[in-house]
Amino acid sequence: MVSVAKTQPEELSESMGAQERDASRSRWGRVFSYGVMVAIVVAVLLPLVPIFIWAFAGRWFYPDLLPEQLSLRAWQYVLSPASKALDAARVGGTIALVATVLSLVVGIPAGRALALYKFRGRQLVQFLILAPVIVPSLAVLMGIHIAFIRFGLAGTATGVTIAHLIGTTPYVVMVMSSVFSNYNPEFEEQARTLGAGPVRTFLHICFPMILPGVVVAGMFAFIISWGQYIVTLLISGGRVITVPLLLVNFASATDKPVTAALCLVFLIPSILIIIVTSKYLTGEEAALGGFGK
Amino acid sequence: MTQVCLQQLNKVFRGKGLVHAVKDLNLEIASGRITALLGPSGCGKTTTLKMIAGLLQPSSGDITFDGKSVLRIPPEKRGASMVFQNYLLFPYMSVGENVAFGLRMRHEDKKVIRKKVAEMLELVRLPGFEDRRPKQLSGGQQQRVALARALVIGPEVLLLDEPISNLDAHLRDEMRELIVSIQRELGITTIFVTHDQEEAVVLADKIALMFDGVLHQFDEPNVFYQRPASVKIARFFGGVNFLKGRKRGTQVETCLGVMNVDPQPIADGPVVLTIRPENLKLGEEGENRVRAVVRSRVYCGTHARYKVEADGCHFELVTDAANMQCFQEGDLVPLRFPREKIWLLPPEE
Numbered sequence: 156m157v158s159v160a161k162t163q164p165e166e167l168s169e170s171m172g173a174q175e176r177d178a179s180r181s182r183w184g185r186v187f188s189y190g191v192m193v194a195i196v197v198a199v200l201l202p203l204v205p206i207f208i209w210a211f212a213g214r215w216f217y218p219d220l221l222p223e224q225l226s227l228r229a230w231q232y233v234l235s236p237a238s239k240a241l242d243a244a245r246v247g248g249t250i251a252l253v254a255t256v257l258s259l260v261v262g263i264p265a266g267r268a269l270a271l272y273k274f275r276g277r278q279l280v281q282f283l284i285l286a287p288v289i290v291p292s293l294a295v296l297m298g299i300h301i302a303f304i305r306f307g308l309a310g311t312a313t314g315v316t317i318a319h320l321i322g323t324t325p326y327v328v329m330v331m332s333s334v335f336s337n338y339n340p341e342f343e344e345q346a347r348t349l350g351a352g353p354v355r356t357f358l359h360i361c362f363p364m365i366l367p368g369v370v371v372a373g374m375f376a377f378i379i380s381w382g383q384y385i386v387t388l389l390i391s392g393g394r395v396i397t398v399p400l401l402l403v404n405f406a407s408a409t410d411k412p413v414t415a416a417l418c419l420v421f422l423i424p425s426i427l428i429i430i431v432t433s434k435y436l437t438g439e440e441a442a443l444g445g446f447g448k
Numbered sequence: 449m450t451q452v453c454l455q456q457l458n459k460v461f462r463g464k465g466l467v468h469a470v471k472d473l474n475l476e477i478a479s480g481r482i483t484a485l486l487g488p489s490g491c492g493k494t495t496t497l498k499m500i501a502g503l504l505q506p507s508s509g510d511i512t513f514d515g516k517s518v519l520r521i522p523p524e525k526r527g528a529s530m531v532f533q534n535y536l537l538f539p540y541m542s543v544g545e546n547v548a549f550g551l552r553m554r555h556e557d558k559k560v561i562r563k564k565v566a567e568m569l570e571l572v573r574l575p576g577f578e579d580r581r582p583k584q585l586s587g588g589q590q591q592r593v594a595l596a597r598a599l600v601i602g603p604e605v606l607l608l609d610e611p612i613s614n615l616d617a618h619l620r621d622e623m624r625e626l627i628v629s630i631q632r633e634l635g636i637t638t639i640f641v642t643h644d645q646e647e648a649v650v651l652a653d654k655i656a657l658m659f660d661g662v663l664h665q666f667d668e669p670n671v672f673y674q675r676p677a678s679v680k681i682a683r684f685f686g687g688v689n690f691l692k693g694r695k696r697g698t699q700v701e702t703c704l705g706v707m708n709v710d711p712q713p714i715a716d717g718p719v720v721l722t723i724r725p726e727n728l729k730l731g732e733e734g735e736n737r738v739r740a741v742v743r744s745r746v747y748c749g750t751h752a753r754y755k756v757e758a759d760g761c762h763f764e765l766v767t768d769a770a771n772m773q774c775f776q777e778g779d780l781v782p783l784r785f786p787r788e789k790i791w792l793l794p795p796e797e
Contacts, residue, residue, distance in 0.1 A: 273463075341536055344503045347523040348530040349550035350601060359549075363540050 203422075209415035229412035233420060240401060240417055247397030248424070250316045250387075251380035257316070258323040258376045259369060266331025271340055288325045295321075296389050303390060310394040318390045319383055323376035330375060334368030374428045381424055450513050450527075450604040450637045452477040452500065457509035459495050459661075469495045471661045473509070477654075482631055482638045484652035486645060488684075492661035493641045497607050500639065502526045513604060524553070527604035533614060535594040537582035543569070543593050544578030550601035568596040571630060588619040592626070599630065606631070608640035612647055624650055645672075645685050657681060673724065679796045682722050688764045689728065691721040695792060704738045704759055709790045720793040727789035728765035730754060730775065736785040742775045756783060 209215075213226030233240045268274070269281055299318060300309060308314030338361075346360045347353075362369075384399040393400070398421050405414045457473040460466050470492040477483045485493040498504040500511060502523035510517050518526050529550070537546050544565050551561045569577055572592040582590060591611070598606060611627060612620045628651065631638050642648050648655045649669040656666045665677045676682040679690060693702035695716050700707045702721060709721075730740075740758035751768050754775070763783065775781055 339536070341532055341534075342538065344498070344501075344523075345530065345532055345536045346538075346549070346553075347503065348501050348526075348528060348607070349597065350524045350529075350553040351549075352522070352524050355553060359553075360538065363538075 206415045206418050209411050210419055212412050212415075226412070229410075229416040232413055233416045238401075238413070238417075239396060240398070240420055243396045243398045243401045244420060246312065246395060247381055247399075250312055250319060250395075250397065251377045251424075253316050254319040254323050254380040255373050255376040258320055258327045259373055261320075261324055262327030262331050262372060262376075263365070263369065265328045266333075267335045267338075269328070269332040270335035270338070284328045285325050287321045292321060292386060296386060300389055309390060310392050312391075312395050315387050315390050315395050315397075316380075318386045319380040322383060322386065323379045326375045326379060327372040330368055330372035331365070334365050334372075338364060370432050374432050377428065378425055382421075449479045449635060451479040451515075452605055452637060452639065453510075453512040453515070454496070454500075455510045455512070457496070457499065457511065458507045459492070459499060459504065460507045469661050470499070470506075473658075473661075473663055475656055475663065475666065477637065477639060479514075479637050480635045481653040482628070482640070482651055484648035484655045485639065485641045485658060486648040486655050487643065487658035489643050491658045493643075493658055494609060495661075496658075497530070497609060497639065497641050500605065501528045501530045501607050503530075528607055529598040529601060529603035529605075530607040531591075531594045531598045531609065531611065533610040535587075535590040537585075537590055537593055537597075539582055541582075542578060543574070543580045543582065543585070546582065546593055547578075547597045547600055549597060554601065564600055565596075568600040569593075571599070571633075572596045572626065588615055588623065591615065591623065595627070595630070599634065599636075604637065606636050606638045608638065610642050610644075610647075611640050611651070613642060613644050620647075627651065657684065675791055676722075676793065679720050679722070679793050682791075682793065686724075687722055688725060689723050690793075691761060692795065693719055693721050695719045700790075700792065704761060707736050707785055707790065708787050709792065710788055712792050714792050714794065718795045720795050722791050722793055723785055723789055725753070725764045725766045726768075727786060728763060729784040729786060730756070730765060730767060731781050732784040733782055734784050736787055736790075737782050738785075739780060740783040742777055742779045742781060744777060745775065756781075758783060 208222065210229055211225050211227070212222035213224040213228065215222035232238050236242075265280075265284065269277065269284075296318070299321075303309040303314045303318075308317065342360050342364065343356050346356045351359060381397075382399060383397070384403065387395060387397050387400060398417070402414070402417050402421055405417055408414075452475075454473050454475040454477075457470055457475075458468070459470040460468050473492075473496065485496055487493050495504060499506050502518070502521065506519070511519060513527070537543075538549065541549070544562075547565045547568055548561045551564060556564075565578065566575070569575055572595055574589060574592055574596070577585075577589075577593070582593070585593065591614070608627075612623045615623055624647075627638075640651065642651075649672075652669060654666065655669055655672060657664045657672065659680065665672065665681055672681065672685045676685060676687065679687075682690075691702050691704065693700040693707070695709075695712075695714065695718075697716070698709055698711055700709055700719060700721055707721065730742075738758045740756040740763070743755045743757050743762075745755075746753045751766050754765050754767065756763050756765065765783075
């Protein structure tokens with residue numbers, strides 16, 4: 156009894172102290188994180204300002220800070236069939252979408268296995284999956300290209316899609332294994348004892364719980380595939396034109412307004428995806444430990 | 449009402465070396481009663497529970513419900529619903545959706561589901577909680593939702609993993625009463641797992657005590673106190689007084705002299721004599737009396753705990769407040785072993 160009476164006030168004051176410390180830490184933490192956020196936003200958005208102005212610029216000569224007159228000429232050209240920009244967006248978007256779905260189909264089970272199961276050779280598998288991130292793709296692309304020529308995949312959208320998987324899959328596996336390492340598979344056992352078969356357990360229990368992670372992984376995969384330049388160029392031999400290929404073309408042709416407008420087209424998916432998924436990245440059940448809280 | 453039978457059940461895990469989690473377990477679990485699987489952590493009790501649920505496949509042996517083997521029946525069709533230790537309420541569903549989950553999996557009509565969910569939430573004393581989120585509930589409430597979710601599908605067997613050990617002391621009594629009253633009302637065969645002997649005693653009709661994957665004793669709760677099968681079991685149930693001796697008929701020779709005992713079903717020879725702290729009598733003359741020195745005394749309001757020493761042997765005892773004679777540290781007092789309270793155990797290997 157005596158010891159209880161003694162420890163209680165101490166514990167109380169200790170916990171109060173901890174609360175105060177927590178409060179001040181979170182106050183400074185908030186100031187710090189707002190600062191970092193502003194810095195990131197500025198660093199990301201600032202380079203876009205001149206591109207945005209160029210895309211709508213008519214006459215703009217040195218040393219004017221802003222264009223003399225605005226014009227939609229660049230947009231008219233970019234959106235017309237002559238520029239092939241919309242075609243490139245459609246082709247690139249389809250390739251990116253298919254690559255995303257395929258890498259999710261591979262990456263979700265792989266991430267789950269790496270995070271939840273212990274098996275022989277697990278670290279080797281982990282290394283092999285991450286290898287494409289470490290090894291420069293240019294080094295292996297030649298070999299892949301030769302193999303693709305033999306299989307008739309070179310110069311086709313299918314071939315390009317498969318080659319893009321080399322870049323997208325490791326990221327999906329990484330994101331999904333981090334999602335699954337915070338996942339409690341007992342939820343599935345619980346669902347089984349309540350009458351859900353394996354398929355419905357996945358659909359009703361596992362999938363909703365990993366959905367934020369799937370969205371983030373899919374976003375990664377889509378943007379990686381959408382932005383591939385060298386892989387697309389080498390495998391397609393210029394026969395499959397995606398937006399980055401077109402962009403490099405225009406960039407070397409010194410029509411700045413058209414290049415800038417195409418740049419903005421190139422950025423559209425990224426911006427859309429960020430808007431759509433910001434909910435998952437900042438919500439309480441953030442998909443990634445480092446991104447959330 | 450379902451009788452659950454475990455026959456020669458074995459489970460071997462392949463990890464770093466082989467781990468024999470459950471060894472030759474035979475258990476007949478009575479229909480419509482509450483049975484506890486009790487043992488220290490890692491004794492194979494949760495493994496056993498998961499095998500009954502169908503979540504783990506036994507390495508050998510059989511599990512039967514009402515005489516029919518269920519080994520080939522997957523968990524979702526076995527009719528054994530389980531409440532896990534950490535409740536596992538699906539976080540993205542409301543309380544109502546959680547409780548309705550099993551019914552939805554059975555494609556029940558929406559109206560029927562709503563009615564059954566409401567009834568079940570009433571039964572666990574959470575009426576009108578359908579729209580709450582699991583996060584808004586206290587631990588005790590989450591536990592009750594998990595119980596409702598398991599019961600609403602009308603399972604043949606209810607499996608509970610550490611049902612009350614996670615709760616605060618004041619909630620435990622409430623939860624215990626709730627589980628017992630619901631179980632009596634529905635008459636459902638209930639098996640639960642716990643490491644806490646007190647939890648097992650207050651909840652269970654029968655206790656199966658396991659150590660290292662082996663069943664040591666399967667009896668009613670009071671038997672574990674009055675007639676434990678071994679020194680290890682007696683210790684697990686809070687036995688502290690052990691005295692080595694040699695039995696000859698109704699007498700046991702010990703280092704404190706000869707003790708008279710009632711006839712007991714144990715062969716003559718070396719034995720361990722045990723007596724529970726509440727049965728030792730301090731300050732009483734009579735048969736089986738030795739002289740002891742009081743080493744410490746703790747007053748606990750309704751009772752007092754003493755530690756005494758007699759000839760180098762240490763004993764602990766509890767006296768109730770009503771006839772509490774007060775002894776001080778260092779007092780030399782008589783210590784009596786009532787013969788009807790002495791229980792003889794086989795010596796430890």
